[in-house]
Amino acid sequence: MRRTDSDRQRRQDLAEIPPGHHVRLLPWTTDGKRCLLSTDNAGGYLSRLADEMESIQLAMGSEVLEHAGKVLDDQTASTGELRYAGVRLAECLRDALRVAESRGMRLPVPEDVEDDENDSDSPAEAVG
Template structure:
């Protein structure tokens, strides 16, 4: 349970860690960082980061395997690209929340 001191109001839209079905960014306007949807977004970000760690380990294993074929390398690269996209979206969203708006969100396609 959080105390009243832990509840921080949001003063801008939050970039969510998922997109619409057609790939457009989703944003959240919530009164507090402890809202149900904010907590869900936090949980999904954590899951995406954990998944990225697993993808990285798998990609490293494929790259170290001299016998890995093109199919394995393409699969590992595809998963790595997906995970990198997730991590960049998380970084941009977190940067926006702490006030580090560098413009990369729009430049990076988020």
């Protein structure tokens, strides 16, 4: 599995975190930049706030998807309505991807993945 530049940057960001601290990608940005929370209390106030915001974002995504489906099914929908639905869908997809990335960052890294990093330039072997 090849690593992307964002994977390498994320791993570098995580490497700079003191031992015992948990790192979390927060579900919001500041000036378009990612926000990371480093804490030794994974159940603290900001983590709970982030959990609530993620839940709200995912629920809103479901609502927008349902509404967009209705707009797309309407043959008389105006260009403005279609554009609005598309913009909202893009926002919700961006939020959902950030939630997925945040949750993925908090999963333990399997040992065999760490070994793959050392061999990232070698071709993958076939498993049979």
